[in-house]
Amino acid sequence: xxxxxxxxxxxxxxxxxxxxxxxxYKTSINNLQWYRQNSGRGLVHLILIRSNEREKHSGRLRVxxxxxxxSSSLLITASRAADTASYFCAPLYSGAGSYQLTFGKGTxxxxxx
Amino acid sequence: DTGVSQNPRHKIxxxxxxxxxxxxPISEHNRLYWYRQTLGQGPEFLTYFQNEAQLEKSRLLSDRxxxxxxxxxxxxxxxxxxxxxxxxxxxxxSSRIEDFSYGYTFGSGTRLTVV
Numbered sequence: 616x617x618x619x620x621x622x623x624x625x626x627x628x629x630x631x632x633x634x635x636x637x638x639x640y641k642t643s644i645n646n647l648q649w650y651r652q653n654s655g656r657g658l659v660h661l662i663l664i665r666s667n668e669r670e671k672h673s674g675r676l677r678v679x680x681x682x683x684x685x686s687s688s689l690l691i692t693a694s695r696a697a698d699t700a701s702y703f704c705a706p707l708y709s710g711a712g713s714y715q716l717t718f719g720k721g722t723x724x725x726x727x728x
Numbered sequence: 729d730t731g732v733s734q735n736p737r738h739k740i741x742x743x744x745x746x747x748x749x750x751x752x753p754i755s756e757h758n759r760l761y762w763y764r765q766t767l768g769q770g771p772e773f774l775t776y777f778q779n780e781a782q783l784e785k786s787r788l789l790s791d792r793x794x795x796x797x798x799x800x801x802x803x804x805x806x807x808x809x810x811x812x813x814x815x816x817x818x819x820x821x822s823s824r825i826e827d828f829s830y831g832y833t834f835g836s837g838t839r840l841t842v843v
Contacts, residue, residue, distance in 0.1 A: 618770070648831045655839075657732075657819055658771065660831035703770050705831075715761065715784060716832060718770035 618717040619647070619687075619704040627725040634691040636722040638704030639684075645707045647680060648716065649689050652701045661689075661702075666709075694726045732835035734820050740841045741810055748806045749838045753822030760803050761832065762795055763819040764788070771819055777803060778825065810842045 622637045640647070646665045650658040664671045664680045664687065671678045677690040691698055701723050705716035733752040741747050753760050758779050763771035774793070775785045779800035789795075792810075797803040807814055817839050821832040 650831070650834075655817075655837075657734075657834035657836045658821075658832075660833065663831050714759065714778075715773045715776055717773060718763075720768070720770050 619706050619719045621702065621704055621719045621722045623722060624720065625723045625725070627727065628694055630694060630696055630726055630728050632694055634694050634698070634724055634726070636689045636702050636704075636724070638687045638689070638706075638719070640687075640704075640706040641685065643709040644682070645709050647678075647687050648705045648707065649676075649678060649687075650703045650705060650718075652703065652721070654700075658703065691724075694724075696726050696728045698724060699726045700724060732820055732822055732833050734818075734835035734838050736838060737836065738839045738841075740843060743812060743842055744809055746806065746808045747810055747840060748804055749818055749820075749840075751803045751805070751820030751835060752801075753803070753820070754833055755801075757822035757824050757833070758800065759823045759825055760797055761821045761823075762803070762805050763821065765817045765819060765837075766815075774805075807840075810840075812842045815840055815842045 619638045619640045648663045649661045652658045662673045662678050664678050675692045680687045701721040703718045703721040735750045761776040762774040765771040773786050775795050777797040792808045795805045817837045819837045821834045823832045
C-alpha cells in the first residue's frame with residue numbers, strides 16, 4: 616500500500632500540552648500533506664510540506680519532513696479542546712499520474728480540558 | 729463560493745436499491761476526487777476527474793459504481809444494487825491542477841446507510 620502510516624493510532628493529552636504525531640511513507644514524494652477531521656465531517660487541509668523542505672510552521676502547527684527516513688511529524692503546540700479530532704498524513708507520490716492522495720488510518724487526538 | 733458542497737448529507741436505502749450522490753466543487757478547481765470512508769479508517773480513493781475526463785479509478789470501484797462529471801462542473805456518483813458493505817461516508821474533494829500549495833478541499837460528505 617502507498618498510504619502514509621500515522622503513529623500513534625490514539626493520543627490523549629491535557630489542554631495546554633503539546634501533541635506530536637508521526638507519519639511514515641514508502642517511496643519518493645512530491646509533497647506531504649496533513650489533514651484534520653472532526654467526527655462525522657469532511658477533512659480540512661492543515662499544512663503542506665514539499666519534498667525539498669525540512670520544516671514548516673503555520674500558527675500552532677509545526678511540520679517536519681525527513682526524506683531520508685521517509686517520515687514526517689506534526690506538532691501541535693499549546694493544545695486546546697477544539698483540537699480534538701483525527702489527523703491524517705497524505706503523501707503525494709512522485710511519478711506520472713500520481714495525483715491522488717492516499718490516507719492512512721490517522722491519529723485520533725483527544726485533548727482533555 | 730463557499731467550498732465543496734455534497735448532497736444529500738445522509739441517505740438511508742434498502743439493499744438492492746440504486747443511489748446517486750452529487751458533488752459541487754469549488755468553481756475554479758479542475759480536479760475532482762471521490763473517496764469512501766468507513767468507521768475508524770482513513771478515506772479510500774475511488775476515482776478522480778480532471779475537467780470532464782475520468783483519469784483514474786481504484787480497484788475498489790466495482791462495476792456497480794459509476795461516476796460522471798459532465799461539462800467538468802459538478803459530479804455524480806451512482807451505486808447500483810446497493811449492498812450492506814456499501815454503507816460508508818462518501819467524500820468529494822477538489823483541487824486545482826496548477827497549485828499544490830493548498831491541498832484538497834473536501835466536502836462534508838454523504839453518509840450512506842444500506843439496510
